[in-house]
Each structure stands twice: as C-alpha cells, then as structure tokens.
Amino acid sequence: MADTIQRVLVVTAHPDDSEFGAGGTVAKLVKDGCEVTYLIVTNGNKGSSDRTMTPERLVAIRAEEQRQAARTLGVARVEFLGYPDGEVEDTREVRREVTRHIRRWRPDLLICQSPNRTYNLGASHRDHRTVGGVALDCVYPLARDHMAFPELMPEFEPHKVRQVYVMQWQNPHLVIDISDVIDLKLRALACHASQFADFSKVEARVRERSAELGKAKGYAYAEAFDHILLPF
Numbered sequence: 001m002a003d004t005i006q007r008v009l010v011v012t013a014h015p016d017d018s019e020f021g022a023g024g025t026v027a028k029l030v031k032d033g034c035e036v037t038y039l040i041v042t043n044g045n046k047g048s049s050d051r052t053m054t055p056e057r058l059v060a061i062r063a064e065e066q067r068q069a070a071r072t073l074g075v076a077r078v079e080f081l082g083y084p085d086g087e088v089e090d091t092r093e094v095r096r097e098v099t100r101h102i103r104r105w106r107p108d109l110l111i112c113q114s115p116n117r118t119y120n121l122g123a124s125h126r127d128h129r130t131v132g133g134v135a136l137d138c139v140y141p142l143a144r145d146h147m148a149f150p151e152l153m154p155e156f157e158p159h160k161v162r163q164v165y166v167m168q169w170q171n172p173h174l175v176i177d178i179s180d181v182i183d184l185k186l187r188a189l190a191c192h193a194s195q196f197a198d199f200s201k202v203e204a205r206v207r208e209r210s211a212e213l214g215k216a217k218g219y220a221y222a223e224a225f226d227h228i229l230l231p232f
C-alpha cells in the first residue's frame with residue numbers, strides 16, 4: 001500500500017471522524033512507515049448530549065481525546081483549524097487554510113470525507129460534505145497552482161497530491177483489509193470517550209460494519225474508499 005506513499009494528510013470535519021472512517025487504514029500506513037498528519041477542521045464544540053457541558057470545555061476535551069487517539073495509531077501530529085461544529089462553510093478562508101496545510105505537509109496521499117449527500121445521515125453530516133468538498137478542491141487545483149492564494153507564497157510552495165482516498169461505503173473502488181489492526185482502531189476510537197455513553201455498542205456497530213465491508217473480498221474487517229489517482 002505504501003510503496004509510493006510516504007506522507008499522508010487526513011482531512012476531516014470533527015474529532016473522531018478519522019478513527020471511524022479510516023483508523024485501520026491509518027494504522028496500516030503508519031506500520032508501513034508513512035508519516036501521517038491529521039487536519040481537523042472544526043472544534044467539535046456541539047457534540048454532547050450532556051446538559052451541563054459548555055462548548056468551551058468540550059473543545060478542550062475533544063482536542064485532548066483526538067490527540068490521544070492519534071498517539072494510539074502512531075499519527076505524527078494533529079492540526080486543528082477550530083471552526084465551530086455544524087457551521088463550517090465552503091469559504092475562501094477555509095479553502096485557503098486547508099490549502100496551506102496541504103502545501104505545508106506535502107502529502108503523497110490525502111484521505112478525506114465524501115462530499116456527497118447520502119441517506120446515511122451520520123456519514124453525510126453537513127460538515128463532512130462541506131469539508132470533503134473543500135479538501136478535494138484544495139487537492140485540485142488550489143494546492144497545485146501558485147497563483148491560487150498568492151498570500152501563501154513564498155512560504156507555502158505549490159504541492160501536487162498524487163492520490164486521494166475518499167471515505168465511502170456504497171460501491172467503493174477500494175476495500176482495505178484492516179483485520180490485523182481492528183483492535184488498534186477500536187482502541188483509538190475509544191479515546192473519544194466524550195462521544196460514547198456505551199462504547200461496547202459502538203464497538204459492536206464498528207465490527208459489524210467493517211465485517212460487512214470486507215465480506216465481498218473475504219476480509220474479516222475492512223474500510224472502504226473511492227480512490228482518485230492524479231496524473232503526474
């Protein structure tokens with residue numbers, strides 16, 4: 001998997017999205033020697049059903065949970081853009097910030113969420129769609145073209161991403177066997193304790209969904225993506 005991939009950037013909307021959608025794949029890339037960076041666009045400040053919680057406390061809790069999850073998987077660093085949960089928009093500023101991080105960390109492979117609305121409401125959360133669309137627009141053409149965001153130059157030189165994995169569950173191009181890292185994925189996911197009243201239910205759901213995704217290929221557990229290759 002990592003023959004031509006050395007640096008990976010995972011761009012997601014919320015703390016925990018990377019682990020849910022790609023935690024096993026990230027674990028495998030790290031084991032293969034890749035350097036993985038996370039870029040989390042929102043601060044997750046609405047993700048609580050606890051009536052005593054405040055957005056400010058939640059931001060700090062979720063940032064720490066995300067750092068722990070990243071450490072569990074061997075992710076090199078976590079960057080937060082800090083936009084409010086549920087309110088991220090496809091603006092020039094958001095596109096510039098994502099472009100800046102692509103140019104800064106210079107990934108060979110970028111992993112992002114799907115920009116498409118589906119009737120899986122959790123997976124196609126408004127922020128996921130927005131951030132997925134922004135990430136793809138930044139891969140091409142914004143990170144590549146020196147005249148896009150001239151204010152980023154000369155510090156952040158253009159960069160060409162070579163491959164994109166788009167998290168995807170319906171007729172995916174690419175099914176990755178995560179059987180040997182499913183326990184690690186679950187340990188990383190469990191770091192997001194503020195998000196789960198009963199982690200055993202989450203674990204059961206993740207195992208069930210991952211097993212379903214792997215079935216066609218004969219994998220015990222899998223993650224699934226659309227795969228975009230960008231020509232040289």
Ligand SMILES: [Zn+2]
Pocket residue numbers: 013014017125128
């Ligand atoms: Zn999310």
